Amino acid sequence: MNQAEKEAYLREYSLLKNEGKPFYPYIVAKDSMMAVIVMAVIIFLTLMFGAEFGPKADPTTTTYVPRPDWYFYFLFEVLRVMRNVPEFTPLAAIGVPTIAMVLLFLLPFYDRSPERRIERRPVALVAGIATIAAIAFLTYSGADTGSPNSVDLKPPSNLSAAQVATFRAGSLVVGESGCLACHVIGTNGNNGPGPPLTHIGSKLRPGAIASTLRNPTAPMPSFAGLATKSPQQFQDVVNFLAELQ
Ligand code: HEC
Structure with a gap:
């Protein structure tokens, strides 16, 4: 701001100040009135429509x-x-x-x-x-x-139709089994405590993947239960991971 601008500003300010009203009580009264109206509208809406409750928390x-x-x-x-x-x-x-x-x-x-x-x-x-x-x-x-419970990877283009079906089925089970809490797969999941699995298929053979899932090192939980309860899903997971080259 140069000198002339400063003077112009001060002149304008004193003019406005002379013709204006003081903050207290005029503006305070206006603001209070508006606050009361807003509160009244909120209370009215609450009484008319009620407050929304989400589903009960499920630990x-x-x-x-x-x-x-x-x-x-x-x-x-x-x-x-x-x-x-x-x-x-x-x-x-x-x-x-x-x-x-x-x-x-x-x-x-x-x-x-x-x-x-x-x-x-x-x-x-x-x-x-x-x-x-x-x-x-x-x-x-x-x-x-995407949600942290799903794998957003697309099947590689060199897979056969049957392999693509396995890829989809396996990635669904992986997403729902909580693997992403500890592993990164593509752009989903947490980086640790487990190693990234984006290219696990080029590191471990299907047999090694299956035995890791059955007898993992802590803190990874065992998925032997899945193998007995739903062998097909277990196999889908193993095949899916093996396809992650
Ligand atoms: C609580 C965390 C946790 C969860 C959940 C978890 N893992 Fe793991 N996983 C680990 C850790 C830690 C290791 C490394 C263990 C080691 O080095 O022996 C590991 C290792 C692995 C390995 C071997 C990786 C390698 O490079 O040798 C595979 C494969 C694997 N996990 C797959 C899965 C799958 C599939 C799921 C879900 C069905 C899953 N994990 C769920 C923590 C977890």
Whole structure:
């Protein structure tokens, strides 16, 4: 702001101040009135439609898909993008939001322009639109992610029709058996404590995979129960993993 702009601003300010009304009690009264109206509408809606309750919490569920409320999808997506590099998780969870908040706090200090017309603020305009677009995109992709209970890998193109059927069946069982809690397969699952299984078929033969599932090393649980209860599903899992070359 140069000297002339400063004087113009101060002149305008004192004019407005002289013709204006004091904050207390005028604005306070208006705000209180609005607060009362909002509360009344909420109470009215609650009495008319009731509060929504979700299903009862079930501590034994294995198919629950943990998801944040929609307005946190963008943060959730930032975390998800970085989830396979554990060193970056604190950066995604704490670093990025903190940097954004600090930038917002410091805005009055690094943006000293008195110009208020948006068409004369190209940098601010582009930065604002880019931020909104980024948050919208992250929110969309966060809302659109696959569940942690399914494998999103496509069958390799060199498989026969029967092998593709096994691939699909096996990946379904793997998704529902909780393997992704400990293993990465493609873009799904957690990186550890188990090793990634994306290319397990080129490392272990089907027999070795089957015996790992029957007699694994802790903390991996044994899936011998699946082999007795549903041999077909067990075989599908083994064949599916063997096809992950
Ligand atoms: C509680 C975590 C956990 C779960 C759940 C789990 N695993 Fe594992 N898995 C491990 C760990 C840890 C190892 C490594 C053990 C070792 O090194 O001997 C492992 C090893 C393996 C291996 C051998 C990998 C290699 O490179 O030698 C295979 C194959 C495997 N798991 C498949 C599965 C499948 C399929 C499922 C689901 C049906 C599953 N795991 C569920 C933790 C888990």
